[in-house]
Amino acid sequence: MKITDLMIKDTMILDLQSTTKEAVIDELIASLAASGRINDPSLFKEAILAREVQSSTGIGGGIAMPHAKTKAVNEATVVFAKSSAGVDFASLDEEPARLFFMIAAPEGAGNVHLRTLASLSRLLIDSEFIQQLMDTRTPDEVSALFDAKQAEEEAKTAAEAEAQANKAGEAAALRKPAAVIVGNPDSEAFVVAVTACPTGIAHTFMAEDALKKKALEMGINIRVETNGSEGAQNVLTSEEIRRASGVIVAADKNVEMARFDGKPVLQRPVSDGIRKSEELIRKAANGDAPIYRSEGRSGGDDAPAGKSGTIGGKIYKDLMNGISHMLPFVVGGGILLAFSFLLEQMVGVDNPLVKLLQTIGGGDGAFHFLIPILAGFIALSIGDRPALMPGMVGGYMALNSNAGFLGGLAAGFLAGYVIILLRKVFAGLPKTLDGLKPILLYPVFGLLITGGIMFYLFDPIFSSINEGLITGLNDLGTGNKVLLGLVLGGMMAIDMGGPFNKAAYTFAIGVFTSSGNTNGFMMAAVMAGGMVPPLAIALATTFFKNKFSETERKSGITNYVLGLSFITEGAIPFAAADPLRVLTSCILGSAVAGGLTQLWSINVPAPHGGIFVAFLSSNAVLFLLSVLIGSVISGLIFGLWKKPIART
Numbered sequence: 001m002k003i004t005d006l007m008i009k010d011t012m013i014l015d016l017q018s019t020t021k022e023a024v025i026d027e028l029i030a031s032l033a034a035s036g037r038i039n040d041p042s043l044f045k046e047a048i049l050a051r052e053v054q055s056s057t058g059i060g061g062g063i064a065m066p067h068a069k070t071k072a073v074n075e076a077t078v079v080f081a082k083s084s085a086g087v088d089f090a091s092l093d094e095e096p097a098r099l100f101f102m103i104a105a106p107e108g109a110g111n112v113h114l115r116t117l118a119s120l121s122r123l124l125i126d127s128e129f130i131q132q133l134m135d136t137r138t139p140d141e142v143s144a145l146f147d148a149k150q151a152e153e154e155a156k157t158a159a160e161a162e163a164q165a166n167k168a169g170e171a172a173a174l175r176k177p178a179a180v181i182v183g184n185p186d187s188e189a190f191v192v193a194v195t196a197c198p199t200g201i202a203h204t205f206m207a208e209d210a211l212k213k214k215a216l217e218m219g220i221n222i223r224v225e226t227n228g229s230e231g232a233q234n235v236l237t238s239e240e241i242r243r244a245s246g247v248i249v250a251a252d253k254n255v256e257m258a259r260f261d262g263k264p265v266l267q268r269p270v271s272d273g274i275r276k277s278e279e280l281i282r283k284a285a286n287g288d289a290p291i292y293r294s295e296g297r298s299g300g301d302d303a304p305a306g307k308s309g310t311i312g313g314k315i316y317k318d319l320m321n322g323i324s325h326m327l328p329f330v331v332g333g334g335i336l337l338a339f340s341f342l343l344e345q346m347v348g349v350d351n352p353l354v355k356l357l358q359t360i361g362g363g364d365g366a367f368h369f370l371i372p373i374l375a376g377f378i379a380l381s382i383g384d385r386p387a388l389m390p391g392m393v394g395g396y397m398a399l400n401s402n403a404g405f406l407g408g409l410a411a412g413f414l415a416g417y418v419i420i421l422l423r424k425v426f427a428g429l430p431k432t433l434d435g436l437k438p439i440l441l442y443p444v445f446g447l448l449i450t451g452g453i454m455f456y457l458f459d460p461i462f463s464s465i466n467e468g469l470i471t472g473l474n475d476l477g478t479g480n481k482v483l484l485g486l487v488l489g490g491m492m493a494i495d496m497g498g499p500f501n502k503a504a505y506t507f508a509i510g511v512f513t514s515s516g517n518t519n520g521f522m523m524a525a526v527m528a529g530g531m532v533p534p535l536a537i538a539l540a541t542t543f544f545k546n547k548f549s550e551t552e553r554k555s556g557i558t559n560y561v562l563g564l565s566f567i568t569e570g571a572i573p574f575a576a577a578d579p580l581r582v583l584t585s586c587i588l589g590s591a592v593a594g595g596l597t598q599l600w601s602i603n604v605p606a607p608h609g610g611i612f613v614a615f616l617s618s619n620a621v622l623f624l625l626s627v628l629i630g631s632v633i634s635g636l637i638f639g640l641w642k643k644p645i646a647r648t
Contacts, residue, residue: 003120003146006078009139011035013081016100021089025049025066028079028102037077038104044072046546048102053644058091059206060275062134063124067103077104078120080142082134092271099133122209123149125274189220191284192236192244196227196251197270204228207250207273214277220285227255246284247292248273257292258384264289319577322378322412326370326573333366345612370569371399371408378409382416383423386442390450391415397451401459410458415450422446481521482598488522489529489594489630493586496533496572504529524597524604524623527566529590531610532630534570535563536589537582539635540642547642563631566610581641589634596626 011031018024032038047068058064079102086096197203208224215222246264250273264287340357372395379391394411491504508522541556562570575582603618
């Protein structure tokens with residue numbers, strides 16, 4: 001496919017009028033909309049801005065390439081535009097951008113389209129070609145220039161591939177020209193690189209081409225693997241990694257790193273692969289980089305850019321690993337529980353289908369695995385595979401005690417760092433015992449230490465907390481009913497099913513059962529307080545879309561169902577990822593909801609069910625209003641407080 005098949009003449013703007021970055025984006029989007037290439041300009045702009053939040057697509061050299069891959073696009077298109085005056089696009093070199101390429105890719109973009117976009121990205125590394133583009137005056141000239149340049153590059157690539165195949169005697173190389181090692185065949189200097197950006201459309205391939213061209217100039221051989229929209233291409237072989245002097249990882253997303261164990265590895269943002277290619281190649285060729293250890297983590301000044309390069313970023317990444325693996329259990333189990341509550345009201349609690357759904361989704365099924373999975377995969381992120389088992393066992397111990405999901409978080413981090421500690425302790429053992437470490441030493445000692453700390457430290461601490469809370473709640477109940485409602489509602493949101501949540505719920509159940517299931521005032525407070533967190537998350541992800549990833553927004557929709565069903569755990573993934581904002585906002589809203597139920601003397605004669613038992617309450621309208629007010633308060637606080645983030 002020709003680049004000009006995507007860069008249609010009708011969308012080109014050769015006299016761009018905008019003078020600010022956002023105005024440029026708006027003008028380019030308007031051209032796309034006018035030609036019918038996108039179906040939702042607002043959604044497309046949202047995706048474009050989300051990519052800009054992560055890092056500017058003003059790559060320097062007078063070029064900007066704002067891009068997005070989204071369902072708002074009808075057909076893959078590139079809008080070409082020129083500005084004679086230049087626009088401040090927050091470019092990497094802080095120079096004005098004059099040439100703009102807005103790339104619009106549909107969610108289902110085919111491989112041909114993606115390869116064509118990759119070809120476009122590679123062309124824009126050529127400074128002479130850029131000047132020729134600046135000199136064009138009509139859309140026809142632009143199209144002709146791209147057609148000629150693309151044909152020239154394809155012929156050059158084919159020639160290089162043929163030469164490589166003849167030299168190596170490998171005819172297969174003709175079929176995979178991108179895998180050719182470039183540089184000086186007579187030089188022994190050899191480096192390997194991986195390039196990747198979140199969308200995998202432009203920067204991935206521009207970094208690849210910049211590294212290859214610079215290596216050719218420097219007389220250094222290089223092989224580059226790309227992690228673009230089509231997945232990993234030209235994957236590095238173990239032999240190539242073995243003989244490389246150093247490794248360059250120019251990436252803004254996770255790539256497979258274990259294969260580089262023991263090699264000097266430079267971990268940089270993908271933009272450095274474009275703008276600082278010479279520096280990276282020189283350092284990699286000289287082995288001037290931290291030695292990467294897959295069992296722990298490499299350090300040094302060349303740690304990955306962004307969140308992963310800081311202590312907070314490291315913790316965030318480990319949390320995300322646990323949360324992403326736990327999320328299917330929350331969603332699957334929560335939805336089945338919600339259906340069981342609905343059916344229970346229609347056919348009764350003894351119905352076999354109700355029991356089946358509650359068994360599969362509840363404490364004996366999916367929900368039984370939430371905390372162990374969370375803890376296990378946090379541990380895996382920190383200490384690799386040897387940490388998975390002790391992490392999951394620690395999480396299971398937290399599940400069966402009052403440690404709750406906070407205890408699970410602690411178990412995950414504990415197990416991960418216990419394994420790292422054990423690696424250091426056993427580092428001095430003879431190499432003949434290396435085979436025993438992963439199958440004997442790490443499992444036994446990792447489990448013993450993690451389990452021992454969980455058993456002797458967390459259980460007693462959280463049990464004492466629970467007992468003290470229940471005693472305090474009983475005393476508080478005699479003084480001020482509204483204040484008690486505030487406290488109970490707020491406690492339901494403190495740890496989303498942990499000791500505080502359980503203490504409040506246990507207190508309400510105690511009052512409920514001791515009164516012969518007639519005093520459901522406290523139950524109203526805890527149920528309203530427990531419904532608020534997932535509903536608040538759902539509202540925030542709905543009305544503050546630019547502050548959440550696509551995955552988070554989809555999970556937010558699920559939280560509508562979970563919240564209405566009184567399944568507080570739906571908010572756990574968000575609370576674990578951003579505890580300060582989520583917990584603070586949810587505690588406030590839940591407290592308000594709980595207090596309002598007591599102010600309006602609402603009685604809920606059922607220990608669970610959410611909206612499905614609301615109509616059995618003494619005043620269904622006021623109960624739902626309490627939940628709504630609390631959810632709106634929490635959702636607004638969280639949504640306004642949270643900063644916009646990048647979406648991949």
